[in-house]
Amino acid sequence: METKEISQAVVGRLPRYLRYLGELRDEGVERISSQELSERMQVTASQIRQDFNNFGGFGQQGYGYNVEYLYEEISKILGLDRKHDFVIIGAGNLGRALGNYLNFERRGFIFKGIFDIDPQLVGEKVRGVEVMPIEELENFLEQNPIDIAVLTIPKTSAVDTVDILVKKGIRAIWNFAHVDLNVPEGILVENVHLSDSLMKLSYNLSRRMKEQTKG
């Protein structure tokens, strides 16, 4: 069942399932029907069944899914049973926020290094890890097998940095720079464009204001 290509829309919904299942587990719930999960998550039960069928359905029997089993299975599908080492490029507030985020470590994402172009930030510590000068990035990547690079730098520097990352064989980039990165096929990029998200909010807000003015 693992060989089938799963759509990114389905993949994008898995972390939310995992979050709800984690809450259910913490509440001591052992089994849950797709109907109950549907009400809790405010998605249709048929959507849930369809999503889960991509992975063989997770053996729903009689009165529902086994919460613990489902939680573990989805964790594995998401690759959370493996360790992923990451570095952060950019030790500004956002970079430091991500370095300090303990939940990542619980999920197997291990914070290995942080780099900045600003000499004043070099040597500062983020959760015990010293900020290194960006000039050392290349050498660091040669010495340490890193899976994921997190980019929290302005878009102008992002382009140059990506060249180094690609050259040194990084596999995945979590990109917070406000630019679409141009990477060779085979390198994964997941974008978090914060401004885009804020603009979506602004669109809906403005639209509502206009409706109220009309009404």
Next chain:
Amino acid sequence: METKEISQAVVGRLPRYLRYLGELRDEGVERISSQELSERMQVTASQIRQDFNNFGGFGQQGYGYNVEYLYEEISKILGLDRKHDFVIIGAGNLGRALGNYLNFERRGFIFKGIFDIDPQLVGEKVRGVEVMPIEELENFLEQNPIDIAVLTIPKTSAVDTVDILVKKGIRAIWNFAHVDLNVPEGILVENVHLSDSLMKLSYNLSRRMKEQTKG
């Protein structure tokens, strides 16, 4: 044309159009065909035309769209021609990062206040704005008309804070807390679940590793 309900998928793509149009404008490009825009953005020209048709098509004539006009029109649609005042709840690294982000101000999002539960953070300054104790939030919202509250606090405190925000008539919440907020209809919520995004990356990374092991 403004009365039609536009799908959130289309709305979600508008900021990216705006970004590319801004770059084109900065490069001095005056007109662009949907074909050229398509190549640059790596989406199909028919997708672009379909998206734009939701807003009347933006008068493409002969050899393409007027870049400046299109940029201004999409800005207006996104509500970026209005000012939106916002407060940040949570003065940790992420809250401070968002408070310091100057691009938001250029887009009309005005940073008006920041609050934290930690007395040690109170009085610190984020871009000239003093961190206030969370107890003052209610009073502050009574005195100041705020459109958007940005939540950069843990999920346990998020729920209580949302009650205050709702009571004081906030219209929109930009939520970074790792929980789906329960708000009355009419209040807009835009979620940024950073862990979910990282897990999507992890899924694709693990999948690729498995494929390589097989090959």
